[in-house]
Amino acid sequence: MRFIQIDKEQADVPVVKNVIYALGLVWRADKRLMIGYFMQEVFGNVFVWFVQNILFLKVLLEIITGSRDFGMYCRCLLIFAVLSVLDKIVTWSGMRIEKRATKNVLKNINNMIFEKAQSLDVSCYEDPSFYDKYQRATLVATSGYFDIITYDFVSMLSGIISLICVLFTVSSINPEYLLFLVPIFLVFIIETAKSKYVYKRDLEMTTNNRVKAYIQRTVFLRDYAKDLRTSNIFSVLMSRFEGAIEANIVILKKYGVGLFVYSMISSLFEEFILVIGTYAYAGYEFVSKGNMSVSGFSVVLSSVSSVRDVTLEITQCFDEMNQMALYFQNLKDFFDYEPKIVSGDKKAGKFESLEFKNVSFRYPSAQKNSLSNVSFRLNKGETLAVVGINGAGKSTLLKLMLRFYDATEGEVLYNGVNVREYDLATYRNAFATVFQDYKNFALSVYENVMCKPCTDDEKRLAAQALKDSGAWRKISTLSNGGDTVLTKEFDENGAGLSGGENQKVSTARLFARDFEVAVLDEPSSALDPVAESEMYDSLARVTEGKTVIYISHRLSSATLADMIIVLDGGRIIESGTHGELMALGGKYSEMFSLQASNYSNEEAENDEN
Incomplete structure (x- = not known):
């Protein structure tokens, strides 16, 4: 010790x-x-x-x-x-x-x-x-x-x-x-x-x-x-x-x-x-x-x-x-303590583009880069999928995107302007994010979705968001519906949800707000294939015409994307559409084929049961 x-x-x-x-x-x-x-x-x-x-x-x-x-x-x-x-x-x-x-x-x-x-x-x-x-x-x-x-x-x-x-x-x-x-x-x-x-x-x-x-x-x-x-x-x-x-x-x-x-x-x-x-x-x-x-x-x-x-x-x-x-x-x-991530003066306007230009990043205590020379551009209305195995650098990419960290080399541009120049609050407010390590709080379901005390109109909005995320079927069966407190820590009448149900409630926050860019970091990690498919159908409907970024090692979301980038060891090793990458027969094709066979086996087992 x-x-x-x-x-x-x-x-x-x-x-x-x-x-x-x-x-x-x-x-x-x-x-x-x-x-x-x-x-x-x-x-x-x-x-x-x-x-x-x-x-x-x-x-x-x-x-x-x-x-x-x-x-x-x-x-x-x-x-x-x-x-x-x-x-x-x-x-x-x-x-x-x-x-x-x-x-x-x-x-x-x-x-x-x-x-x-x-x-x-x-x-x-x-x-x-x-x-x-x-x-x-x-x-x-x-x-x-x-x-x-x-x-x-x-x-x-x-x-x-x-x-x-x-x-x-x-x-x-x-x-x-x-x-x-x-x-x-x-x-x-x-x-x-x-x-x-x-x-x-x-x-x-x-x-x-x-x-x-x-x-x-x-x-x-x-x-x-x-x-x-x-x-x-x-x-x-x-x-x-x-x-x-x-x-x-x-x-x-x-x-x-x-x-x-x-x-x-x-x-x-x-x-x-x-x-x-x-x-x-x-x-x-x-x-x-x-x-x-x-x-x-x-x-x-x-x-x-x-x-x-x-x-x-x-x-x-x-x-x-x-x-x-x-x-x-x-x-x-x-x-x-003075934060190292200093807010700029510019207000972030309506989203037009997001660009990584030769971005490299190394954590303060690390011996090597987590990202190296990463470059790509995402325009308004496009859908991007960032895929790769665990440890490939996907979450680090998200942290730079939301400016939790600043790039060690290169620059991240929002509407052509370095993100360091923007006011942090207005910049981050442009993104609606669902994180892989989702968290719900010992508050009512509605408050967890809206992230504030709710009026009757806001409760109706939260209920619709829960329906879009697939959580409402479970929430509607609770004793107090959306007013039920999650966990029994402070309320003996509170509800304990499964991992998948909790993730759906967390994802409902995305459906309940207006946003410029939706960022989904492993949004279906706790869901079975059927629930995952239903969620992506809802996401496709709600985010139609919006800019969406999927970050995942599960590739079911990639088929929805206009562009896919494949990370490995902190570098982009492949990029293109789903069809282009499958035809390439590289890392993406290998990962997709392997996961598709696993999904087929899971569905067969479910049918037998």
Whole structure:
């Protein structure tokens, strides 16, 4: 199991800038979250650590020793009671504000993440390192890190205010005691180093955690249930799962000793020097030198306790903020990502032609081209079939056509203009596409077809599209017809469709919209020969006069095409009409004859059954 390599950029992130960045996002999402925590923490902590533990104690001891009269005590007691009630009111109000704001912040931040994800290049989804970064970015929101860093910032701020008040009181008794507090500031340096150390550990565990999450998700998905129960693949997955756990254990052991050393050094400066040193010197002044009053001695000891508690609170908050800031670097990188596929300014007009001119393409991490010197032209109203075996480059051709990627060499022209010059939204909107890895969602059938909430008129349009795709025979038998939700994930009355039925529903999206060019990528991969023939008859009817591109390794669609190009190894090895290629007796003729005989055998078996 591989570990993630830590580079200098990841290990030396700007902590302070990231804290400011995170707090800025929170403030923009809903400023009430910070206000609510401020009301809870600042007033309450100053009241407990300073007013209650030190000032009130000092007044009480001065009265006992005769330095102040009882009237002063009564007045102080009244003020204390008023402040106590006020503390409860402010804390309760702040809690209400904070609870309401927390949900709003998480909603707004998640929306920002979703919107950014929509703008990413398709290539990001084919890059494993992107998933690592995306997982760490979404972890910031799903784990409530925004809430934590806001609480820690306000809590640390309240601790600093309390600490200043306590130090001012101690210095008024004897400034020499401030010397024992100097080591406390070293704790912050130690905790900063410790936070980065923890971050390195967690970063190395990210891929292992992603493997664990994938396997945990897979064993519960319906799509994998049959394969898991009829093969040995479950043992392979469990082996990977156990390997990820073992790899994480190795990482934890690797960093365990270092974290222990950090904690011990931090405790030494945080408690031993502070508490033992102050107590010893205060005892020396009180007993041996006799120049300290009882009230002063008690206040110093109480102050030391408060300083220790406040420092511990500040240190913990500072430590957590450092860790959160490191995680926020991933979110910042995610938001700062600039798509490589940049939209142009021109609006894509009505389709006239699409041309590939000497196009070659190589994926970023690949050693060789997926397409090499591909050239062809498609004019309005023509039908093109792109055929070839799996891995021939058909899907890559589609990605360049829709500008999910840009050509490495050569150019793709729409109406004679390089596609890079067009506005992405208007350009892609010219194509109605059915992908081979079709997906339907846990929404109603009508919503899956129209891709939006449907009016009654839109439902009628969706129903007709379902009839054209051949899906309506099944959909009409469902309890709520086209209003039935697909899958039972969120609705116990939902419907589960077969692979072929799901593909028909997905294909219905094409029939439900107006388009310039129809692109069908393996549109019948899940259909039997009869259903496939019916679908192509419907496609031929609906797309009459339209420009259509079929991309398939199944050649039944090729007979409908005005032009066929045959891809092999990323190159066009044959092109022409069906009749021309059959007469040529090359690769296409061989593939077509083989598939035709397979279809004949399947139909014969169906007749016998």
